[in-house]
Amino acid sequence: MTAISVRGLVKDYGTKRAVADLDLDIEAGEVFSLLGPNGAGKTTTVEILEGFRTRDSGEVSVLGEDPQSANRLWRNRIGIVLQSSSGLDLLTPREILASTARTYSTPRTVDEVIAAVGLEEKADARIAGLSGGQRRRLDVALGIIGRPELLFLDEPTTGFDPQARRDFWGLIRSLAAEGTTILLTTHYLDEAEQLADRVGVIAAGTLLALDTPANLGGRASEEATVSWTEGGRRRSLRSATPTLEVARLSQRLGGEVPELAVSRPSLEDTYLSLIAPHVNDAAATTDTSMEVMA
Numbered sequence: 175m176t177a178i179s180v181r182g183l184v185k186d187y188g189t190k191r192a193v194a195d196l197d198l199d200i201e202a203g204e205v206f207s208l209l210g211p212n213g214a215g216k217t218t219t220v221e222i223l224e225g226f227r228t229r230d231s232g233e234v235s236v237l238g239e240d241p242q243s244a245n246r247l248w249r250n251r252i253g254i255v256l257q258s259s260s261g262l263d264l265l266t267p268r269e270i271l272a273s274t275a276r277t278y279s280t281p282r283t284v285d286e287v288i289a290a291v292g293l294e295e296k297a298d299a300r301i302a303g304l305s306g307g308q309r310r311r312l313d314v315a316l317g318i319i320g321r322p323e324l325l326f327l328d329e330p331t332t333g334f335d336p337q338a339r340r341d342f343w344g345l346i347r348s349l350a351a352e353g354t355t356i357l358l359t360t361h362y363l364d365e366a367e368q369l370a371d372r373v374g375v376i377a378a379g380t381l382l383a384l385d386t387p388a389n390l391g392g393r394a395s396e397e398a399t400v401s402w403t404e405g406g407r408r409r410s411l412r413s414a415t416p417t418l419e420v421a422r423l424s425q426r427l428g429g430e431v432p433e434l435a436v437s438r439p440s441l442e443d444t445y446l447s448l449i450a451p452h453v454n455d456a457a458a459t460t461d462t463s464m465e466v467m468a
């Protein structure tokens with residue numbers, strides 16, 4: 175079943191085309207990561223899918239409905255974690271989660287969600303006293319309290335310390351295992367690699383590549399780099415048949431190859447080469463007109 179279907183999506187801000195004829199399908203139960211440089215059109219696309227922004231043309235279906243005209247029942251089925259947290263400083267996480275839970279028909283319990291995001295120690299503290307990373311955890315908690323079928327996560331781990339990011343990845347994996355469809359926007363390539371079934375790379379409003387993290391941009395079939403230490407010096411070679419090279423080396427060096435490493439281009443390497451032709455364009459064509467609410 176398709177959770178999200180986009181055909182020929184176009185969005186302009188004044189003369190600036192933010193999304194240019196985008197096609198995208200995301201299957202139910204899939205974790206899909208949208209990657210792209212600043213200004214690529216990710217947030218605009220996601221906000222259109224969330225029903226927060228209108229489009230200029232194209233067809234969009236999210237959980238079987240057009241988000242532009244969807245009702246409250248539809249909104250109940252989606253969860254959203256926005257880029258910045260709201261200003262509810264005088265409340266506590268438990269209070270805001272409890273009142274948000276009441277707006278959904280089958281919410282998770284407040285305690286379950288607080289534990290899932292690791293906010294137990296701050297559950298009854300004023301939100302004003304939370305650190306940036308703790309606020310972000312609260313944002314995530316608010317996004318999942320309604321037990322959404324589809325969860326939008328816009329740069330969810332910004333400000334998280336490394337342990338909190340690992341914990342968060344565990345949480346996303348358990349939501350995915352329960353069948354939640356997840357659309358994740360992130361600038362952390364390792365996060366996309368860890369979590370996503372498929373990634374889409376977008377630049378200047380256009381989808382440049384779409385594949386599994388392992389295969390993106392032909393990564394899996396690229397030459398590998400074999401490196402080792404010999405005669406006190408680090409050496410390396412590139413090969414399409416690295417196993418063969420390692421066997422040859424092992425024979426030549428009489429067994430163990432000192433400090434042997436075999437590596438292929440990382441997802442980040444592939445991503446950077448995909449977007450390279452577009453990064454300067456985006457900055458050069460940025461329109462100065464602001465659209466406050468569209």
Ligand SMILES: Nc1ncnc2c1ncn2[C@@H]1O[C@H](COP(=O)(O)OP(=O)(O)OP(=O)(O)O)[C@@H](O)[C@H]1O
Nearest residue numbers: 187192211212213214215216217218463464465466
């Ligand atoms: N409200 C707006 N009014 C005018 N232009 C806008 C508005 N929102 C976005 N844009 C422009 O549209 C383009 C796409 O922006 P968008 O926020 O969708 O990109 P993004 O990929 O989410 O970027 P980032 O990674 O920085 O969050 C950019 O050139 C941006 O300047």
